[in-house]
Amino acid sequence: MITVLHYLVVSFMLFGIGVLGVLLRRNLLILLMSVELMLNGGNLALIAFSRAHGESSGQGIAVFVITVAAAEAAVGLALVLALFRHRGKVNADEFRELKG
């Protein structure tokens, strides 16, 4: 039988893979995609719990998470474009002006 724990394990794995992508990849585009993966894992957990408790609130919050993901992708991609235009690079290790 498939329980809510099965869905939570998948959600955990998606989130963990997203964290790994943010840690190990240096391409800004793939960094942003990894953040989308993490948000997606969070959404899956919200909806699994919403289903387990028969309560729609989790789905309402998931709608807001998708909204924030859309806003984040738009601003993030605009930043990538601006950085590429100024420097011709999309490698996160190249941008270290703010490092103390």
Added chain:
Amino acid sequence: MAEALLFYVFGSLAVLLALLVVALKNPIHSAVALIGNLFLVAGLFAMLDAHFLAAIQVLVYAGAILVLFLFVIMLLNLQDGELGAAQRTPIKWLAAVAVLGSGTVGIVLLLHQPAYGLGTIPEGFGTIEAIGRLLFGRYLLPFEAASIILLSAILGAVAIAKRELW
């Protein structure tokens, strides 16, 4: 039985495609893998009776956000040299091992929880009507705040990406 089969197919393929997103070198390949991953997660949403969310996932995520990603990737038209060499310092590997370790511990702990089934759901769960009543009722204030977030994101994206703003 069919439910378990569908879950294992969707879940394992979703995790596999997520790994591909992180592992593939070419951003376009990663984006295509991410589209597949989002579709499979939408399938999982549908299995959890969140039909409206599954539709939103396909429309907004796979339809709009990923198209934005593909646009930017093709606009940049990256050559191999422009990516620069990856700097894999020991601290990054340490962080990765820590994430993998804590993730494994978390999953093992999860699997030792008493499993409770998905139970029964009220009439009309996950339909547009249920979500709509929620968004325009209990979550009215966050809903309006979301519109402000989207507006500021639009303005911010244009202001950041425009070559000469004034």
